[in-house]
Amino acid sequence: MMAIVNRTPDSFYDRGATFADEAALRRCDEVIAQGATIVDIGGVKAGPGSPVDVAEELDRVIPVIAAVAQRHPDVLISVDTWRASVADEAIRAGAGLVNDTWAGYDPELVEVAGQHRVGYVCSHTGGVEPRTRPHRVRFDDVVADVIAETTRLAERAVSCGVPEERIFLDPTHDFGKNTFHGLELLRRVDEIVATGWPVLMALSNKDFVGETVDRPVGERIPGTLAATAWAAARGVAAFRAHEVAETVDVIRMTAAIAGTAAPLNTIRGLA
Incomplete structure (x- = not known):
């Protein structure tokens, strides 16, 4: 479970709710208590917006990463960045x-990740530049x-020194894709799972959910959780989410139905 x-100050979802240092740390404490085993900390909005240079990105993420590492040494901290210099300092x-x-x-x-022998998430964007929105994108076969792209990145990561067991494939919904692609x-997630690499999905409140059910950002939780349950039942290994407690419950319930996890508190008809 990866918490966002x-x-x-301009996130599409929380509108800067965790921009301040103390607010970010409180959020980290909260999501870890709710069951997050990974905390993903990012300093640049994914979509278009005000420019953020390297120095500003470092100022935003490094103090929080250092504080969380000290407060929660058993939790895996992830840095959400496309810049090697930021990743190096974050590690x-x-x-x-x-x-x-x-x-x-x-x-x-990926070379920085390999040099430090930390984990690496292999994403797919269809070749678009960071912080740009998709425009009339087309794939002959988006799943293929x-x-x-992601397995090629995974193989490169291994060649750079990233441990195989610390690599995830992320289909990266909405990045360079439209709703039909998402x-x-x-629908065909089993094909991605069949690559043998652990799959991470970031579905939380994304536009493909909103367009599918015709809901604004603040009303996409049910659609997100439905997509999460579908993916969890088909072998997706990890989920990046805003609503941590709800997502943990969906994953746990799906696993219990599949018989791979036991219920947490069973008394009905047993006593």
């Missing part, structure tokens, strides 16, 4: 996973394209 902590501050949501835009980023990725 945005160190940005030195305590991050153990690089969430490269822009699919190797900076070719040195995702598999080809649904196709879920």
Whole structure:
């Protein structure tokens, strides 16, 4: 379970609720108590917005990463960045996973992860530049394209020194894709899982959910959780989410139905 902590004033979802240092740390404490085993800290909004240079991104993420590493030494900290220099400083501050949501835009980023032997998330964007929105995108087969790009990144990560067991594939919904692509990725998620690499999905409150059920950002939780349950039942290993407690319950319930996890508190008809 990967919890989202945005160190940005203009996030599409929380609108800067965790931009301040203390607010970000409170959020980290809260999501860890709710069951997050990974905390993903990012300092730049994914979509278009005000420019954020390297110095500003470092100021936003490094102090929080260092504080969380000290307060929660058993929790895996992820840094959400496409810049190698930011990743390097973040790892030195305590991050153990690089969430490269822009699919190797900076070719040195995966090399930094390998040099430090930390984890790496292999994403798919269809070649678009960071912080740009998709425009009339087309794939002959979006699932095949995702598999080809992410597994190629995974193999490069291994060659750079990233431990195989610390690599995730992320189909990266909405990044360089439209809603039909997002649904196709879920419909055929078993093909991505079949690559053998652990799959991470970031579905939380995204536009493909909103367009599917015609809901604004603040009303996408049920759609998000439905997509999460579908993906969890088909072998997706990890989820990046805003609503941590709800997502943990969905994952746990799905696992219990599948018979891979036991109920937590059973008394009905037994006593």
